[in-house]
Amino acid sequence: MDRLVIEGGNRLVGEVTVSGAKNAVLPLMAGALLTGEELTITNVPALRDIRTLSGLLTHLGVEVKAEGDRLCLRTPAVAEPVAPYEMVKTMRASILVLGPLLGRFKRAKVSLPGGCAIGARPVNLHIDGLRRMGATVEIEHGYIKAEAPTGLKGAKIYLEVPTVTGTENLMLAAVFASGETVIENAALEPEVAFLAHALNKMGAKISGAGTERLVIEGVDGLHAAEVEVIPDRVEAGTFMIASAMTVGNVLIKNCPMDHLEALVVKLREAGTVITTEGSGVRVVGKWPIRSVDLKTMAYPGFPTDMQAQMMAMMTIAGGLSVIRETVFENRFMHVGELRRMGANIAVDGRSAIIRGVSTLGGAPLMATDLRASASLVLAGLVAAGRTEVSRIYHLDRGYDGLEKKLIKLGAVIKRVHDKNE
């Protein structure tokens, strides 16, 4: 298992380029199940989650070729439309194969993902939507068993919560459903709109991308296409916070500024200077950092995937900050670790109250989930002395070479491989 050893105290200065968005690639890879022709995805980041899904797709019978940042996928047939527990348990997004398998092959058996570190994360809305489209869905021995022998039928689906992967799964399922499917209260995340555009490029008929009402007109087949992945807004946001916290001066290239409004507003409130420069965004940190309050919400609200990183920044702000997590019920796993560095944080239900301290102290830390890991690395960058973050396989799930990019900006970080663990 690898760990990162960080010597804190350096300002970040220079340029960094944002990679493609993990949460855009994963649903589109599942979309490759919908056609026997080749789907080429470019600007694909090198991430463990993408290798995990490639493994599952290969298991299902998809021909997967990876060359640099290009991923070519082709699904002539699927022997058994079954996603086994061993492959689903390591990554919840594996549930995204359910919709396309059912849509094209009329049956699917996918392991229930189960709980995860940040909350229960049910998939009831995915299942309800498929039932609305005429599928028979049963839960048997930990598996979701779905069948639609005569094909799915267009339906009107209202999502009680605008679930991201739920919207994507149902959109993927509806591509071949007869007639019209309407998804109301659809998730507005840019990755959902990206999927709609990509599927349209493959021959689907989806309108309303980026709005809360998606209309999918069933088609008979999809064809080959080449699609470039949008930049990762969470990675870009993490670099923004890294520059802000270290009183740095970083030009972030390939930065999806339009997708980062909620974060940009909060960073400016905290005193950070953010300006567009050509196709990039310059982020200049200012001292002292002003404390800000925030509440996570579905897009375009403040992203839950940026909450931990923003909390790391607030630990050294001048004053009191209240962060309320409304999306997931257990997403404060980083609090205990930040406290070990001297942060003053109290948790009351879904709110964290952070009193800024003048300095954090380096400490050995344990990463618990993907975004929590990023927050610990950020804290390590500003802490006095040495911070060691272990279990960084979480980080490798979603950040393409985070430490390499930070090192280029002047951070002192070493990846250590422990053979004996």
Ligand code: UD1
């Ligand atoms: C996706 C993102 C994840 C991000 C999250 C919220 C991917 C691969 N992952 O996760 O990085 O943190 O959106 O922005 O894109 N819910 C239900 N029933 C359901 C489905 C969801 O009640 O059937 C609830 C969840 O418990 C949660 C809320 O809806 O409280 C939002 O979850 P959801 O949007 O589904 O998150 P994911 O798609 O799993």
